[in-house]
Each structure stands twice: as C-alpha cells, then as structure tokens.
Amino acid sequence: MAVANLKKKDTDFATSLATLPPDYHPSTDEAYMNKLHLEYFRQKLESWKAELLNESVETIQHMQEETHNEPDLTDRATTETDRAFELRTRDRERKLINKINDALMRVTDGSYGYCEETDEPIGLARLEARPIATLSLEAQERHERDEKVHSD
DSSP, rough: HHHHHHHHHHHGGGOOOOOOOOOOOOOSSSTTTTTHEEEEEHHHHHHHHHHHHHHHHHHHHHHHHHHOOOOOHHHHHHHHHHHHHHHHHHHHHHHHHHHHHHHHHHHHHTTBOTTTTTBBBOEEEEEEEOOOOOOOOOHHHHHHHHHHHHHH
C-alpha cells in the first residue's frame, strides 16, 4: 500500500535521486525513504557490490597464479581444501551480489525499505545493518519461527 503510493507519487524516480551532502546518514527525523535515504542506500549497495566484485577478481587471479601441483600429499590436500573453501566463499558472495542487485532494483522502483510481506517500513536501523533486507524485523522473526516449526 505504502509502496504503491510511493510509486504513484514519483514516476520518474530513477532520474530524480538526490545528491548527498558530505557525511550524510539517514535520520528518523526525515520522511521515511525520501530521496536522500534512497540515494544513501543506493550508494551503500553499489559500494558493497564493487567491493565483492573486486575480491572475486583477486581470487581468480590468485587461483590462476597457484596452479602448481604440490609433491607432498599433505600439502596438496591443504591446497585443495583452501581452494574449495575459497570457492564456497565466492559462491556465497555471488548469491549476495544477486541480492544486492535485487535491492538496487527496489531502490529504482521505489519499493526499497518496505517489507515485501506487509508493505510496512523495514526501518532505518535494520537497513543500515542489513541493506538487502526485504522483511521487517517482525516479519523476519515470524518467518524464522515458521521455518523452525516446519524443520522440527
């Protein structure tokens, strides 16, 4: 509901994001998910994504440089374990990048910051801690309780 109102109110949303003042941090004193809030979180998400992509490139370069076989079985096992661990980490980061891209799309379409289940505000503190959050704290807790009930 709130999301629909926001979308109607600002149709040229993607081109109308604000320029942030230096050292800006969102405040609860401001209107929720105003242009400054959205631009702040957009920049935060873009920065996080760039950092993850940079780490991925470094991992690829590192793995290409270390293509030699270890003569000792223990050393070889350690190297393989390290590679497997690094690949699992990069896979988790790949999934995280997809979530960041989804969050950036929500910034663009005006639905960022609102719970996808209830349309209520997620809250600045939660978004600051987890910018890719899609559920309010209450909805997330309910979701986790339901998962626990169904997994037992």
